[in-house]
Amino acid sequence: MNASTPAPSRLLPRDTLRVAFSGLRTRPLRAVLSALGIAVGIAAMVAVLGISASSREQVNEQLRQLGTNLLTVTPGQQLLGGDAKLPEDSVDMVARIGPVRAVSAIGTVADASVYRNQHIPEQQTNGLAVNAARTDLLDTVSGTVASGRWLDDALAAYPTVVLGADAAERLGISQTDGSVQVWLGSEWFTVIGILDPIPLAPELNSSVLIGWRVAEDLLGLDGSPTTIYERSIESAVKDVRAVLPATVNPDAPEEVVVSRPSDALAAQAAANETLTALLLALGGVALLVGGIGVANTMVIAVLERRSAIGLRRALGATRAHIRRQFLGESVLLAGLGGIGGAVLGGIATAAFASSRDWPVALPLWVLGGAAAATIFVGAIAGAYPATRAARMSPTAALSTV
Amino acid sequence: MSAPTQAAVTDARAAAAEPVVLLDDVRRVYPGYPPVRALDGVSLRIDPGELVGIVGPSGSGKTTMLNILGTLDRADAGLVRIDGHDVSKLNDRRLSAIRSRRIGFVFQQFFLVPEVSALENVADGLLYTGMRQRQRRARAREMLERVGLADRAHHKPNELSGGQRQRVAVARALVGRPPLLLADEPTGALDSVSGAAVLELLHDLRDTGTTIVIITHDRAVADELPRQVHLLDGKIESDQRSEQT
Numbered sequence: 186m187n188a189s190t191p192a193p194s195r196l197l198p199r200d201t202l203r204v205a206f207s208g209l210r211t212r213p214l215r216a217v218l219s220a221l222g223i224a225v226g227i228a229a230m231v232a233v234l235g236i237s238a239s240s241r242e243q244v245n246e247q248l249r250q251l252g253t254n255l256l257t258v259t260p261g262q263q264l265l266g267g268d269a270k271l272p273e274d275s276v277d278m279v280a281r282i283g284p285v286r287a288v289s290a291i292g293t294v295a296d297a298s299v300y301r302n303q304h305i306p307e308q309q310t311n312g313l314a315v316n317a318a319r320t321d322l323l324d325t326v327s328g329t330v331a332s333g334r335w336l337d338d339a340l341a342a343y344p345t346v347v348l349g350a351d352a353a354e355r356l357g358i359s360q361t362d363g364s365v366q367v368w369l370g371s372e373w374f375t376v377i378g379i380l381d382p383i384p385l386a387p388e389l390n391s392s393v394l395i396g397w398r399v400a401e402d403l404l405g406l407d408g409s410p411t412t413i414y415e416r417s418i419e420s421a422v423k424d425v426r427a428v429l430p431a432t433v434n435p436d437a438p439e440e441v442v443v444s445r446p447s448d449a450l451a452a453q454a455a456a457n458e459t460l461t462a463l464l465l466a467l468g469g470v471a472l473l474v475g476g477i478g479v480a481n482t483m484v485i486a487v488l489e490r491r492s493a494i495g496l497r498r499a500l501g502a503t504r505a506h507i508r509r510q511f512l513g514e515s516v517l518l519a520g521l522g523g524i525g526g527a528v529l530g531g532i533a534t535a536a537f538a539s540s541r542d543w544p545v546a547l548p549l550w551v552l553g554g555a556a557a558a559t560i561f562v563g564a565i566a567g568a569y570p571a572t573r574a575a576r577m578s579p580t581a582a583l584s585t586v
Numbered sequence: 587m588s589a590p591t592q593a594a595v596t597d598a599r600a601a602a603a604e605p606v607v608l609l610d611d612v613r614r615v616y617p618g619y620p621p622v623r624a625l626d627g628v629s630l631r632i633d634p635g636e637l638v639g640i641v642g643p644s645g646s647g648k649t650t651m652l653n654i655l656g657t658l659d660r661a662d663a664g665l666v667r668i669d670g671h672d673v674s675k676l677n678d679r680r681l682s683a684i685r686s687r688r689i690g691f692v693f694q695q696f697f698l699v700p701e702v703s704a705l706e707n708v709a710d711g712l713l714y715t716g717m718r719q720r721q722r723r724a725r726a727r728e729m730l731e732r733v734g735l736a737d738r739a740h741h742k743p744n745e746l747s748g749g750q751r752q753r754v755a756v757a758r759a760l761v762g763r764p765p766l767l768l769a770d771e772p773t774g775a776l777d778s779v780s781g782a783a784v785l786e787l788l789h790d791l792r793d794t795g796t797t798i799v800i801i802t803h804d805r806a807v808a809d810e811l812p813r814q815v816h817l818l819d820g821k822i823e824s825d826q827r828s829e830q831t
Contacts, residue, residue, distance in 0.1 A: 195715065196713065502682060578658075
């Protein structure tokens with residue numbers, strides 16, 4: 186063999202892409218339709234992950250705003266049964282714990298209910314609790330006033346009432362200018378304020394809050410708190426939690442229940458993750474179906490383009506070039522679907538999040554995962570058709586016209 | 587990498603006196619009942635710069651011959667040397683390399699890509715050489731000019747006449763300056779005028795030193811060629827050189 190072996194056939198990566206893309210251009214409608222299958226799957230997955238991330242972000246943002254350093258203390262059960270009580274001086278005891286920054290309490294007025302007026306039958310309580318509140322309650326639980334004003338030291342001595350958000354709705358009260366009164370116990374109380382919903386103390390939403398003094402004077406409150414709200418330095422929450430029961434009730438620390446309301450919010454976010462996983466699996470099924478569609482399209486493309494394959498082989502394409510061409514076409518097809526799906530999923534996430542006033546969160550790893558998933562699906566879907574195209578004998582490919 | 591110039595290739599080839607095609611007792615049998623002996627002991631030597639017609643009725647083994655000369659198919663027995671390479675010893679990559687750089691193909695059905703322009707079709711002839719697109723286009727433009735279609739460069743195949751399409755196909759086959767051009771019934775799908783024009787083009791190109799093998803069943807086409815190899819039932823019936831051309 187005296188002639189030098191010619192340099193091997195080469196197809197530049199850019200040309201591989203170009204050749205793969207030109208394959209898609211021959212049947213644009215079919216390409217769009219099979220890409221759509223992938224797009225639906227990817228859109229579903231991106232939207233599910235995006236919405237769940239947005240929801241988590243919303244909870245996190247709420248927690249950041251509200252803080253996770255709020256602990257509540259409630260009486261538990263006595264050893265021999267029966268409801269325990271918190272000692273009257275427990276609020277002051279808690280205030281003496283070093284890292285504690287704020288402490289407040291409510292005392293439930295056991296036998297009192299609130300009515301729009303005195304003619305309403307007694308049993309129609311609307312499920313509303315009457316609580317005496319210390320004036321520092323609102324700051325401690327990060328509550329805000331929706332309308333009117335909060336109890337201050339002066340007002341707390343008079344029959345005035347501030348309604349929780351749900352309570353105001355159930356009573357049908359929106360005015361806080363002092364013109365509206367409610368029938369509470371056997372007295373008229375003037376509505377002076379309505380609160381916004383309080384995420385960390387949802388029990389206050391269905392409460393009407395009156396001053397501690399007036400509760401003692403008019404309704405016979407015994408002075409022992411039913412819930413203590415306490416905020417401490419963030420880093421010391423654990424330590425404070427450990428010492429709270431003994432501080433609150435040194436005689437019977439086991440009768441004291443301490444809870445962290447922010448845990449409930451976080452748990453709620455975590456509970457959503459089960460649903461997310463399920464929806465994600467459904468999106469995966471859609472993606473699988475899309476992948477089968479792409480594989481189908483590619484099988485047909487290989488059959489249709491036999492003579493084109495033969496021509497390329499005659500022009501010097503190796504088997505590997507042919508395989509890469511069809512594999513590239515398949516990945517490109519899936520990739521286009523993936524891009525479309527990511528955009529659709531992003532739009533769905535944004536639309537859903539903004540409809541709920543959530544922050545839009547679409548983590549980069551979701552988009553990266555979507556890209557990886559489409560490349561993977563495209564490669565798997567294209568593997569068999571590409572191998573078939575590469576194995577096709579050039580003479581057989583050229584002889585079919 | 588730059589391809590050697592046409593003249594240099596021709597000179598080197600002539601000096602070495604290496605035939606472009608050397609077949610020795612080549613056999614190709616398609617299995618079946620009974621088996622078809624498409625090529626049955628064919629020996630043939632084609633030297634650089636020759637213009638050869640391989641003529642025969644259908645079923646005589648012409649297409650098998652083209653496939654074997656074009657390294658698209660392998661012989662069952664016998665020696666096949668194309669451009670100095672023993673084809674039986676080469677793997678798919680090496681054979682593809684020979685096709686991409688040393689052999690040009692022209693088919694009866696043109697096999698042009700319908701979606702792209704004449705220029706892109708011609709440039710595709712260099713696709714597997716690893717040349718950059720801009721360079722491929724420049725060479726394609728040059729080649730289209732040589733086949734007289736410079737003004738049709740941006741037309742798509744369906745906007746061209748049959749003769750023009752075949753000229754585009756010829757340009758694609760020659761754009762890589764292969765030493766060997768294989769044409770399978772290049773006039774088969776054309777009317778006589780266009781066919782004559784394509785043949786004339788092939789004649790003209792011969793002057794540049796390319797070895798051309800035209801496969802045809804048309805004796806009138808073959809009679810115009812300086813050398814005619816007649817095939818019948820997989821055997822060479824005659825090998826004639828005419829003096830006049």
